[in-house]
Amino acid sequence: MAVVGSDVERKVIAILKVLSESSRPLGSITIARELERHGVYLSERAVRYHLKITDERGHTQPMGRGRRMLTARGLEELGMALAPEKVGLVIDKLDLLAFQTTFDPVKRNGQLPINTSLIDKDRFQEALAVMRDIFKARLCVSDMVATASEGEKLGSVVIPEGKIGLATICSVAVTGVLLKAGVPIEYRFGGVLQIKDSTPRRFIAIINYAGTSLDPTEQYIRAGMTSVSEAAETGNGKLLSVFRSIPAPARAVVEEKLAALRETGINGVYILGNTSEPICQVDVGMNRVGMVLLSRLNPLAAVVEAGIPVESIAESGLIDFRQLTGVYNLGK
DSSP, X not given: OOOTTSXXXXXXXXXXXXXXXXXXXXXXXXXXXXXXXXXXXXXXXXXXXXXXXXXXXXXXXXXXXXXXXXXXXXXXXXXXXXXXXXXXXXXXXXXXXXXXXXXXXXXXXXXEEEEEEEEEGGGHHHHHHHHHHHHHTTOSSBSEEEEEOTTOEETTEEOOTTEEEEEEEOTHXXXXXXXXXXXXXXXXXXXXEEEETTEEEEXXXXXXXXXXXXXXXXXXXXXXXXXXXXXXXXXXXXXXXXXXXXXXXXXXXXXXXXXXXXXXXXXXXXXXXXXXXXXXXXXXXXXXXXXXXXXXXXXXXXXXXXXXXXEEEEEEEEEEGGGOEEGGGTTO
């Protein structure tokens, strides 16, 4: 990893950051314009100079007509370079993706936030069979997915050699649609939700977003704390879920938007409470309504439970709704 100390290195990292926030290759003119949002002012010519450096390091990949996209190596470099800034990064990323969501459930167009998972090519069909049981049980945000082969891109992630990329809709999509409708959302925590007889009971573990730089649900998968496949098969198990709350007067608007989302195949809200009503033994406060949303990583947690290695990059960027397809269409 290059040490970010010199002026050149700071500009290189800023360029990598701009590329990581785009779901498509960018040219030097666009990069220069986007850099200004980060307080970095470079001419088009200066951007091209710095892109030669990133190309030589393998952090960017030329895509023709002067455009570049971030490589897996570049994404790793960016993550290490920005490590000192990562306190509170999760909640900041959630806010940004919710703001960037442009999906209109009525018109069925626009951009949605995604999670990207990397699976070995020779085990993808095996993993897909496991995931389909979870999608069928509706223990996820949506059964709409997208795939990409090595060298292609999903969100900000370039798919490495020997892998297939799978994009699943992030629960932040629901937050983004509600935000566009004027509903403010309070992020509370991500956790492991125990269900019994297909009924949610209580959270057995939680991590507050404000206190972590890592996605809580990813940590629970690594710790082996889920039993998603068992929950899908028997109605008893442990799911990945997130907890949000909204102002009580906004509940009618939320119900309307959730109904519209369901028509598009997005079913992320597991429970919508009533005013000041505790949900799964969690208090929401006066004049608030709690929401439990299913994690987009539940299908991937089941894959890990089956002993299939998966690397997941949470909140990995945006995708156009038209690029998504039903998971049951894969392989046909």
